[in-house]
Amino acid sequence: MSALVIGGRPLHDAMDLVRRYCGLPWSGGADETWAYRYFDAVDVERSDRVEPVDVLAAAALHPGLRHADLTWFWQHRDDLVRLLKDLPPAVDLADADGRVVAAVQALPRQLSEAAPGLSLLTKVLHRKRPRLVPMLDRALLDRYRARLPGRGTESWARLVEALRDDLTVPANARILSELADSLSGDLRAVPTHLRLVDIAVWMQARTRIEG
Numbered sequence: 001m002s003a004l005v006i007g008g009r010p011l012h013d014a015m016d017l018v019r020r021y022c023g024l025p026w027s028g029g030a031d032e033t034w035a036y037r038y039f040d041a042v043d044v045e046r047s048d049r050v051e052p053v054d055v056l057a058a059a060a061l062h063p064g065l066r067h068a069d070l071t072w073f074w075q076h077r078d079d080l081v082r083l084l085k086d087l088p089p090a091v092d093l094a095d096a097d098g099r100v101v102a103a104v105q106a107l108p109r110q111l112s113e114a115a116p117g118l119s120l121l122t123k124v125l126h127r128k129r130p131r132l133v134p135m136l137d138r139a140l141l142d143r144y145r146a147r148l149p150g151r152g153t154e155s156w157a158r159l160v161e162a163l164r165d166d167l168t169v170p171a172n173a174r175i176l177s178e179l180a181d182s183l184s185g186d187l188r189a190v191p192t193h194l195r196l197v198d199i200a201v202w203m204q205a206r207t208r209i210e211g
Helices: 014-021 052-058 067-075 077-084 098-105 118-128 138-143 152-168 170-183 193-210
Strands: 004-006 009-011
Touching: 004 152, 004 170, 004 193, 009 193, 014 170, 014 193, 052 067, 052 118, 067 077, 077 118, 098 152, 118 152, 138 152, 138 193, 152 170, 152 193, 170 193
Parallel strands: none
Antiparallel strands: 004 009
């Protein structure tokens, strides 16, 4: 399989990185347990309402879930319904029109002072919109660092654009489709193209740390 090109650099061994993360045998050994079993494989109710399980599953990716975070998601569940109505569930980020992309980019403006950070919010919302909403994390920010204007929330709008650009590259789209097809016989919940990029980027960064 050819290498994905993400953030202007080739990302080699995406197949191995994703299989390892998803608990499948890979070229380096037997199955392992990462967050796939506690996040991606946990059933999602196909509605616009953020359920408690969506917040709890996000804790597999976001250490340090606080009492204040739990309280916020419960108290703002109706606000989140309204927010999700602007984010169509059947649209991929690669195919989103300008209005939908703008709605994704506007997520930081939905946060009040008492709200959880954008990193946690996007992990919860990704559960509801896995084809459309990226998850803000350090590995992804580092991957795109040269193309981003700032750090954290400041970089969100440009990060969304950069990810969308990479997902629309025909070679990347073909590789991601091949990867998803190869996983379909082994996984009950096959990650979306957006999530496959996120997994591969995160695992590559993790592999460098381990090495």
